[in-house]
Amino acid sequence: MVPLNTCRRGSKVRVVTLCExxxxxxxxxxxxxxxxxxxxxSQGGDCxxxxxxxxxxxxxxxxxxxVMVTPV
Known part of the structure; x- marks a missing residue:
């Protein structure tokens, strides 16, 4: 699992957990x-x-x- 904001543009992910x-x-x-x-x-990083x-x-x-995700 990785945080959503570390994913690169074009990545397909599945949401695992949301914030507490x-x-x-x-x-x-x-x-x-x-x-x-x-x-x-479609865009990663700050926004x-x-x-x-x-x-x-x-x-x-x-x-x-x-928001924690895993790659698809």
Whole structure:
């Protein structure tokens, strides 16, 4: 498992765990980022942009660092 913000552009990943804060986790789930979902990283680093469930979301480096993923 690696943090989402360390993944490179074009990587396909599967979400394993979300951050521990209930409010953060709820917000991520509302955006479609749930454990088990596959996503593609379209931009990594400071601003992590990912394609998930037919949409695109952008997470700041701090939040993306607390989302753990595995490569697909």
């Amino acid at each position: 804060d209930p409010r953060c986790r709820c917000r991520l789930c509302a955006l479609g980022l749930t454990p088990g979902v596959e996503a593609e990283v 992590c942009r990912i394609n998930v469930r037919g949409g695109e979301i952008c997470l700041g480096e701090g939040l993306a660092g607390r």
